[in-house]
Amino acid sequence: MKRSRSVISRLVAHAAASPSPPPTDASHLDALRLFRRAHRRGAPLAADAFPPLLSACRSFPSLGRQAHALMVKSAADLDPVPATALLDVYSRCGLLRYALDVFDGMPVRDSIAWNAFISCLVRHGLPADAISAFRAMAVDGGSPFTGFTLCSVLKACASMRAVRLxxxxxxxxxxxxxxxxxxxxxxxxxxxxxxxxxxxFDVFNRLNREKDVAIYNALISACFQNRRFKEAFSVLGLVRPNEITLTCALSACSDCLSLSYGKQVHCVMVRHGFDSDTTLCNAIVDMYAKCGELTSGRISFEQIHRKNVVSWTTMISAYGSHGRGVEAWKLFKRMQEEEISGHVSPNAVTFLSVLSACSHSGLVDEGRECLFAMQSKHGIDPGPEHYACFIYLLSGAAMLNACKANMDLKRGEQMARHLLSLDPDNPGSYVLLANFYAACGQWEGAEYLRRMMKDRGLKKEAGNSQLELPVAIEI
Known part of the structure; x- marks a missing residue:
């Protein structure tokens, strides 16, 4: 019996092992098939057979619960090793409640189990709970901290700005x-x-060992995120950047609307031969669009050799956010024409970007055609966000403007409440209603809505005009 258990474990682990390149859904499917075949033949299940099986379940989340049921039947869920593997699968598949239940049901928790639990909480945006779990782990006493524990808690501390801890x-x-x-x-x-x-910088400079590209990336990212651009480019000159470095740099330039530094990152990207990387090219398009350089963004878009759905969606969204709905619509139609030739197909995010562009420009007929095409031509069911955008296009602005023209406060408020209930996270709705209140002389209502926006962290992306002095930095 021991031999059978050992063979099953080794075979499933071999099928699900991480080769180079990383495992695909096909390799995980092979592991699942092998496990099922062995189980149907009556081979006994041991606790050590489940971790490799659960690793394969990451590609097929629906099977994770079936594996969980088998673990309960064979009492393998009482062993901390497979239980920790199960917790990790639920966490990575977004099933937080199940992950918490697994952890709560563990009779014995070792350091690895605590680490997986803390990492799960951080992954799901619960830094305060992660810190509480870290303190509970300290009280537990039987599970010593590891480097992995401390790294996870540091992420939580950064999210909470818990400087002292x-x-x-x-x-x-x-x-x-x-x-x-x-x-x-x-x-x-x-x-x-x-x-x-x-x-x-002090941590970086005091490190008495050879530094790798990951730590350079971290420092470069830190500089960009804190708007220390000169230092960022100075460090960038010390190491050959990779895709992660440049993507982070471009994202920071986009957030800070720093066109001159964004252009320099673009130059670094070309110099090091990354101009054929689609992901980086998409980031370049986004950076130019957010900095108001739509022409440069469109040129960069056209130069992408292998456009994916993100490439098209980024450019369509760029036109829409700048109120150029006609150009966004034309680009979408071109995307559909190229799709016939075997190119990339639009997804739900693409359609939302098109509807948003139509909404900003009042393109009612085009928005209607877009919504109908989602399901009839592409088999994509519109979600609440698509319907909300379309309803806003059809009636939102028109109704409020009519109420404003007639000083009809009662109907205007009814329409506004309906818009906010459809899309409570859309800052445009709050701004539209605040302007309506202001036009009707209801200044308290307008101020209340703007405070709501601030409390919820919503910002209206406004047009901007920015002049930067060119800064030349040697790289």
Whole structure:
């Protein structure tokens, strides 16, 4: 019996193992088929057979619960190793409640189980709970902290800006003599997230070992995120950048509307031969669009050799956000024409970008055609966000403008409440209603809505005009 268990475990692990390149859905499917065949033949199930099976289930989330049921039947869920693997699968598949239930049901929790639990909470945007779990782990006492534990908690500290706890962890790292690149990278990310760029540089400069590209990326990212552009380009000149470095740099330039630095990143990208990378080219298009350089964005879009759905959607969205709905519609029609020739097809995000562009420009007929084409031609069911955008296009602005012209406050408020219930996270609806209240002399209502926007972290993306002095930096 022991031999049978060992054989099943080895076979499934071999089928699901991570080759180079990374495993595909096909390799995971092979592992699942092998496990099912062995199980149907009556081979006994042991706890060590489940971790490789669960690894394969990452590509097929619906099968994770079936594996869980088998674990319960064979009592493998009481073993911390397969239970931790199950927790990780649920976490990676977005099933937080199931992951928490698995952790709560563990009779014994080792360091690996606690690490997986804390990482799960961080992954799902629950940094305060992750920190509470870290403290509970300390009280537990039987599970010593590892470097992985501290790295996960540092991410939570950065999200919460929990500077005091982060510094305490840093002190512990120094006391333990842990000068690994992974830990140093986590500390740089923590200090960057808290806006403490000098402390991030101190971690980098005090590291007494050969630095890899990951830690350079972390420091470059920290500089860009904190608008320390000169330092970012200075560090960039010390290492050959990779796709992660440049994508981070472009994202920061987009967020800061820094066109001159964005252009320099574009030059670095071309110089190092990344101009054929579709993901980076998409980021270039987005950067130019957000900085108001639509012409440069369109040129960059046309130069992409292998356009994917993100390429098309980014350019369509760029036109829409600048109120150029006609150009967005024409580009969408061209995308559909090229689709016939075997090129990329639009997805739900593409259709939402088109509807938004039509809404901003009042293209009612085009918006109607877009919504109908989603299901009839592409088999994509419109979601609430698509209908909300279309309803806004048909009636939102027209109705409120009519109410404003007639000073009909009662009907205007009814229409506005309906719009906000359809799309509560759309800042345009709040601005539209606030302007309506202001036009009707209801200043308190207008101020209340703008406070609501601020409290919810909503911002209306407005047009901007920005002049930057060109800054030349050697790279």
């Amino acid at each position: 982060g510094k305490q962890i840093h002190a512990r790292v120094i006391g333990d003599g842990n000068d690994s690149l992974v830990m140093a990278t986590a500390l740089i990310d923590f200090y960057s997230g808290c806006g403490m760029i000098q402390e991030a």
